[in-house]
Amino acid sequence: MSGFGENVCIENLTRQLHATVKMVWPTLQSLRYMGSIVQTTKLGYVYDLLFQAGVVKVARRKNGAAHLPGLPRVIAETFAKSMLPVRNWCIVYDMPLDTALVELAQGHGRAVDVFAVDFPSVAENVYGFKDVRKITCHRENLLRRSVEIVWDDEANRYRAQLAGFPDLVGWGTSWSDALMHLERAAKIKRRIIALESLLK
Incomplete structure (x- = not known):
């Protein structure tokens, strides 16, 4: 696998x-x-x-x-x-x-x-005092992108793919299982994108 x-x-x-x-x-x-x-x-x-x-x-x-x-x-x-x-x-x-x-x-x-x-x-x-500085970063709303769910014969399971992000894939034995794993991956990717925007 x-x-x-x-x-x-x-x-x-x-x-x-x-x-x-x-x-x-x-x-x-x-x-x-x-x-x-x-x-x-x-x-x-x-x-x-x-x-x-x-x-x-x-x-x-x-x-x-x-x-x-x-x-x-x-x-x-x-x-x-x-x-x-x-x-x-x-x-x-x-x-x-x-x-x-x-x-x-x-x-x-x-x-x-x-x-x-x-x-x-x-x-x-x-x-009597506080820090008022704020950090701004780029946020990508990945959950608004299209998702394709297909059966993969080689993997013998479903693959959920997020449009525009080839590294975001969720595998599962059902549509919902594949989508759940894709959502978890998308949350991590969103954090990466936000952090990387601070390095630019």
């Missing part, structure tokens, strides 16, 4: 996504900015994406965000809602955890500046 498996296209696109994330990260240097490009507000997901791409070397911890000594409650709750432990947030920005906790509690320092970028509305309420 080499080349015909349901996951081949998705695996190839995922590798391309990770390579693109690695290229774009030095320009963005912000979890929130990266999240806005890949269209998620959960910074924990963005961290996982950075880990999978090899940008950060430590996997995300699944707990421990809300029980660090000295961390203001509203800040702890903000990290918990974003599914990102403070320890991992510090890893992304190469900040010592102890120093970051002190700065977040006292309301000044690099940790507060970075927090204002990643959590602007909370920073405005807690610290």
